[in-house]
Amino acid sequence: MEINSENVANNEQISEVVVVIVPTQAQGHLNQLLQFACLVSSFGLSVYYIGLANCNYQVRIRANALNPSDIAKIHFHDLPNGRGGKIPSVWDTCMLLQEPIASFIRDMSSKSRRVVVVHDYLMSYNVQVVSSLPNTESYVFSCISAFSSCSLKMLDIQLEDQELLKKLPSLEGILTDEFRDLLASQHRYKDIRSGDIHNTSKVIDGKYLDLLAQAEFNLNKKQWAIGPILPTKLDHRNNICFEWMNKQPPNSVLYISFGTTTSFSDRQIKELAVGLEQSKQKFIWVLRDADRGDSFTGEARRLELPKGFEERVKNVGLVVRGWAPQPEILAHSSTGGFMSHCGWNSCIESITVGVPIAAWPMYADQPRNGFLLTEMLKIGLIVREWEKREELVSASTIENVVRKLMASDEGDVIRKRAKELGEAVRCSTEKGGASRMELDSFIAHITR
Template sequence: MEINSENLANNELISEVVVVIVPLQAQGHLNQFLQFACLISSYGLSVYYVGLANYNHQAKVRANALKPSDIAKIHFHDLPSGRGEIPTFWDACTLLRDPIASFVRDISSKSRRVVVVHDPLMSYNVQVVSSLPNAESYMFNCVSAFSSYSMIGLFVRLSVQHEEFLKKLPSLEGIMTDEARNFSVSQIPHMNIRSGDIHNTSKVIEGKYLDLLAEVEIYQNKKQWAIGPILPTKLDHISNRNNICLEWLNKQPRNSVLYISFGTTTSFSDREIKELARGLEQSKQKFIWVLRDADRGDIFTGEARRVELPEGFEERVKEVGLVVREWAPQPEILAHSSTGGFLSHCGWNSCIESITMGVPIAAWPMDSDQPSNSFLVTEILKIGLIVREWEKHEELVRASTIENVVRTLMRSKEGDAIRQRAEELGEAVRRSTEKGGASRMELDSFIAHITR
């Protein structure tokens, strides 16, 4: 979605409306909420991004595809943690209710209206909204509509038609820990105060599943807006051209490079790394591999595990592959004309970026919403191939399997057909964010609603 301030930027009522952004304190959520914050700010609204100091800093340091000048317009409010050390991920989800309430009360005393946009898993922390006459809240969903619907379908009895549909899905057993499941369920009673829901997806991608989701009880009688993709769709202006990945891509043929990244929550064992390295080497396809261990707490403290590759691997593949161990500009890599495929864990950030840029996906889900996202990509949208079926998620993926999937995606007629579908869908999605497009109209509708 292109940042655009036309029409509404000069509306005097906007200066009286303040938006408070409350993300879950995890990278995949921090990123989407910052993109959303910049998009909303472009309409002339005052936007506050609220979180613990180290996570706010993390969001800024890892901001992808956003111009520094747009990030500079966001007011970052650092919350006190209430103790000397930074909480763990789950602690951060439960300890912020009082400082958030204090901040929202203060802002509400100075504004005509306060609009709190929060992660579903931060619902407990924003309950102060119900006690303030000039405040309202909206949930911003960082997962696909299909994934939301699928996971709700595991716990809510739906109509026969919908149950038949869900039977096509692989079992979602084991997608999250008991702790994560219990925490998610604990947030549901606190979701009722919201006035509506925002989705980082497009009707072009998930119109059917947005409609089905609207029929589910917890979404009924709530306003819905599908405004995605919220990331910038035109990246020529990004000053990242001296990045090693982009410099390397500039020297490669069109659609020749496979991009490999498994997000910020996945750690591979040494054995898994060895099989992946062998599979890539045997495929003889060009690649960029972002090789990093999962985030653990505060990314600015302590030493991250250095993932070791097989001896001599980087030397042997130096003519065809690039291994990167630092943060990479993923949207820019996916938007590059030399990138022809994405080997991904299928987190929604990665999926929506890949879909928007028209890049087909080799899907290798690891947990949470990733198995349902991979089903959406491979079985429904048909813009990808599965690397490992979710039912076999505890099995080691062999080099031969990786080699076969990579070759099929990058160098076969089947892969070419998948790529063409991905490119056509990407073009339609990008058009939806332009003036008159479905997503742009939804965004304009949301802005008009909160500035009424």
């Protein structure tokens, strides 16, 4: 969704409203909520973004798609990283930051007519102070698709096609016991919120947004679907990726990235490398291990490729071992496909620019996101069925999926469908579009 100066309102009432953003301390959540912070700030509101000092630094330097001048308007409030500067685990931060966050919100409450706290569901425990402050209200920002949200909340998903229902990935194995306990610990604070904000569009998720709105636990809670919140006009900055991509034909490059929390075995990396080489399709592969607690200290595990691989594919593919500007790569005219773990951040970025996905989900909401893209929206192909998640994905399987997506009539049809959906989604964020109207409604509500 585009941020522009027309949003800025010289309204005395608005200046009295302060928005406090409280993300879960993991890259996919940090990123979405920073995009949201910039969008809200463009309406002239004062926006504070709370996080561990390390995570605030990380999200700023990785914010490729956002304009630095928009980020500069956000007030970052750094919390101490921990004892001795050690970064706590994501799960610890969901339960150990209550005191400093509550102190900050109370301080804002004493200085403002209204404080609007927008937080991840997983940070509900940390923001419970809002229920004791009369001029403070909170809203949960949903970082997953409405379809996946319905699934995880065990709502009855009705699919007209019974054969399709049989293909629906099971929920077995999607969450660890630790994560289930974390969700349960947040559940008791769900009623402190006044409503929910969804980073999705009615164009993508309309039926399931309606299902969520009608759910018993959402009665009397307002709902807004304002996505995609990603800027729709992206600049291709100086980067080795773009120097290479600018020389490639349209729709010819497969972009491969599995997010910041996925680690592959050495054996699986080898199979992926062999499959890509045998497919003879152009590719950019972001080859990096999962983020650790502190992404800026210590040695990361170096992922090893088959001997001579990079030399053999140098005219066909590019291996990137550092952080890559994913939104801009996906928006580049030479990109024709995206092999992804199907985190919602990646899905919404790909959908927005009309790039089809080779879906390889790993855990959590990803299997259902992959199903939404491949089976329901029909803008992708599955690499590995969820029921086979414990199995090694062979080079031949990878080769076949890559060829089908990038160099077949079926792939061309999928790509055409993805581009049409992308156009519809982008239109929904423009003036008069469904997502833009929902955003305007949310801003009007919090500045009432």
